[in-house]
Amino acid sequence: MELLCPAGSMPALKAAIEHGADAVYxxxxxxxxxxxxxxxxxxxxxLREAARYVHQHGKKLHVAINTFAHPDNYQxxxxxxxxxVSAGADVLILADIAVLAYAAECYPKIERHLxxxxxxxxxAAINFYRQFGISRVVLPRVLSMQQVRALAKSCDIxxxxxxxxxxxxxxxxxxxxxxYMTGQSPNTAGACSPAAFVQWQDxxxxxESRLNxxxxxxxxxxxxxxxxxxxxxxxxxxxxxxxxxEEPTSLNTLDLLPQLYAEGIKSLKIEGRQxxxxxxxxxxxxxxxxxxxVMADPQRFYVQxxxxxxxxxxxxxxxxxxxxxxxxxx
Amino acid sequence: MKFSLGPVLYFWPKAQMQQFYRDAADSAVDIVYLGExxxxxxxxxxxxxxxxxxxxxxxxxxxxxxxxMTLYEAPGELRELRKYVDNGEFLVEANDVGAISMLxxxxxxxxxxxxxxxxxxxxxxxxxxxxxxxxxMPVELSQHWLDTLLSQSLIxxxxxxxxxxxxxxxxxxxxxxxxCFTARSENRSKDQCExxxxxxxxxxxxxxxxxxxxxxxxxxxxxxxxxxxxxxQLPAMQGMVDIVRLSPQVEGTFDxxxxxxANSNGAAPQPLAATDSNGYxxxxxxxxTG
Numbered sequence: 081m082e083l084l085c086p087a088g089s090m091p092a093l094k095a096a097i098e099h100g101a102d103a104v105y106x107x108x109x110x111x112x113x114x115x116x117x118x119x120x121x122x123x124x125x126x127l128r129e130a131a132r133y134v135h136q137h138g139k140k141l142h143v144a145i146n147t148f149a150h151p152d153n154y155q156x157x158x159x160x161x162x163x164x165v166s167a168g169a170d171v172l173i174l175a176d177i178a179v180l181a182y183a184a185e186c187y188p189k190i191e192r193h194l195x196x197x198x199x200x201x202x203x204a205a206i207n208f209y210r211q212f213g214i215s216r217v218v219l220p221r222v223l224s225m226q227q228v229r230a231l232a233k234s235c236d237i238x239x240x241x242x243x244x245x246x247x248x249x250x251x252x253x254x255x256x257x258x259x260y261m262t263g264q265s266p267n268t269a270g271a272c273s274p275a276a277f278v279q280w281q282d283x284x285x286x287x288e289s290r291l292n293x294x295x296x297x298x299x300x301x302x303x304x305x306x307x308x309x310x311x312x313x314x315x316x317x318x319x320x321x322x323x324x325x326e327e328p329t330s331l332n333t334l335d336l337l338p339q340l341y342a343e344g345i346k347s348l349k350i351e352g353r354q355x356x357x358x359x360x361x362x363x364x365x366x367x368x369x370x371x372x373x374v375m376a377d378p379q380r381f382y383v384q385x386x387x388x389x390x391x392x393x394x395x396x397x398x399x400x401x402x403x404x405x406x407x408x409x410x
Numbered sequence: 411m412k413f414s415l416g417p418v419l420y421f422w423p424k425a426q427m428q429q430f431y432r433d434a435a436d437s438a439v440d441i442v443y444l445g446e447x448x449x450x451x452x453x454x455x456x457x458x459x460x461x462x463x464x465x466x467x468x469x470x471x472x473x474x475x476x477x478x479m480t481l482y483e484a485p486g487e488l489r490e491l492r493k494y495v496d497n498g499e500f501l502v503e504a505n506d507v508g509a510i511s512m513l514x515x516x517x518x519x520x521x522x523x524x525x526x527x528x529x530x531x532x533x534x535x536x537x538x539x540x541x542x543x544x545x546x547m548p549v550e551l552s553q554h555w556l557d558t559l560l561s562q563s564l565i566x567x568x569x570x571x572x573x574x575x576x577x578x579x580x581x582x583x584x585x586x587x588x589x590c591f592t593a594r595s596e597n598r599s600k601d602q603c604e605x606x607x608x609x610x611x612x613x614x615x616x617x618x619x620x621x622x623x624x625x626x627x628x629x630x631x632x633x634x635x636x637x638x639x640x641x642x643q644l645p646a647m648q649g650m651v652d653i654v655r656l657s658p659q660v661e662g663t664f665d666x667x668x669x670x671x672a673n674s675n676g677a678a679p680q681p682l683a684a685t686d687s688n689g690y691x692x693x694x695x696x697x698x699t700g
Contacts (some may be wrong), residue, residue, distance in 0.1 A: 178532030222588030234657030
């Protein structure tokens with residue numbers, strides 16, 4: 081079972097490798113990946129440096145090129161594939177069928193993983209993507225543990241699941257809420273609820289967060305104000321004001337680790353390329369220890385309290401959830 | 411330019427569905443999509459009921475297409491999909507690539523619905539090679555995006571192999587989740603939903619705390635709070651868009667069909683309601699009006 085950690089910068093990448101990641105995933109410094117944030121990601125020189133560093137330590141580098149190519153500059157996505165391969169990426173994480181086909185035809189020996197943005201939630205969808213020679217599928221965060229188990233049993237392909245981090249509650253790659261509000265979506269711009277559209281306003285003692293003018297949440301002085309990700313705001317439905325879609329909370333699957341291991345899940349992905357090197361350090365340490373423990377003795381595995389404390393401290397709103405893996409969440 | 415009725419996205423009682431499709435049969439619509447696309451627990455109409463409606467509509471001179479689900483998670487849902495694929499009579503709209511996979515296996519033509527991620531000429535060309543005969547553009551794309559895509563030389567020799575359809579009226583389907591938001595709004599879990607969507611024939615409105623309509627909850631689907639309305643953009647679509655889709659609303663769908671037809675060439679523009687939007691088409695935020 082692989083521990084796959086995020087890195088948005090060289091310091092974060094080094095932190096992940098030094099603290100026990102088996103592989104690191106990164107993106108290029110443009111909108112060809114789903115974490116296209118200012119000040120984040122790797123240009124060509126950094127990408128080559130990242131590949132050298134990861135390989136010196138005997139680990140693997142995954143490069144996410146997982147937005148959908150635009151019709152007027154399709155070449156940019158091709159060039160991203162070319163660049164990642166020439167720099168020494170071990171794996172390409174892809175979503176667009178045209179980009180998948182291009183990589184399969186031009187670089188058949190470079191491993192292709194199906195990005196979560198391709199939204200493959202079932203055996204037939206996985207079957208569809210087999211024509212592009214994928215060796216692994218990253219499962220969307222909409223499936224229950226039971227459904228993950230069924231896929232692991234019925235599909236003869238490596239599966240990767242999200243283990244920890246920000247929780248996307250919609251089927252990834254098929255959520256247009258962000259472009260509805262701002263014009264920019266993960267699919268087209270590599271960003272959800274982009275920071276450029278965020279406004280904070282003090283209104284008679286309560287703090288209001290807005291996204292492109294739409295009131296996402298209102299915080300009393302004693303409340304912690306969270307980033308206005310549009311699906312995690314408090315809205316009004318039928319006279320009640322509540323988190324109509326989801327609370328600000330992070331996904332944490334530590335409790336499920338023995339089950340994921342038993343099903344032969346190949347890789348655990350930690351979300352958070354936008355996070356700091358300090359965050360990556362702590363998260364990698366906890367998950368390295370947990371994976372080592374489950375692999376050493378799955379029967380006796382238990383979740384150490386100290387791990388949970390660290391993870392809670394790194395979570396959105398200090399809350400964690402099993403998300404869709406736990407049926408009751410649905 | 412043809413007009414289509416998209417699948418009913420809400421959960422309506424059987425009698426209401428049957429009345430709606432009798433009205434559709436009597437209407438001037440060219441193409442009718444039908445089938446459950448949101449939630450497999452909605453079974454007021456079963457597969458055979460949909461086939462019976464499809465046959466009735468065909469006899470009324472409509473072109474009929476069966477729409478399949480968008481989010482497949484369970485093996486039982488794929489067995490139901492298999493029935494759609496094997497129907498033997500009607501074209502199928504794929505809203506998940508799993509459906510394309512099955513249709514491709516059988517060498518059957520298909521419609522790629524708006525939730526299939528086809529954003530560029532290379533993807534479209536590949537889908538045409540797999541059997542795509544009609545492409546419904548993702549809802550978040552604009553006239554400019556469509557025009558740019560269709561103008562690429564890679565498309566010119568296959569342009570007559572497929573039709574282009576645009577979602578032009580109704581609350582936009584924007585997201586699908588493992589979670590049921592309508593059940594959540596009633597403090598129920600999805601497993602104990604008691605099919606409560608049937609109580610909300612136009613979904614449940616989600617408003618911001620200062621009163622702006624933001625979204626509409628429709629089971630596991632989240633829709634736009636505004637009603638998308640491209641009636642005044644129809645003249646600009648001529649020569650580029652073959653079919654304009656109207657998504658069935660609980661009231662007034664056929665009146666709007668009449669208005670859309672009347673304004674195909676710009677002869678009868680309509681004022682938009684304050685709750686309407688057309689931003690996506692105009693390359694703005696989806697909720698905007700230009």
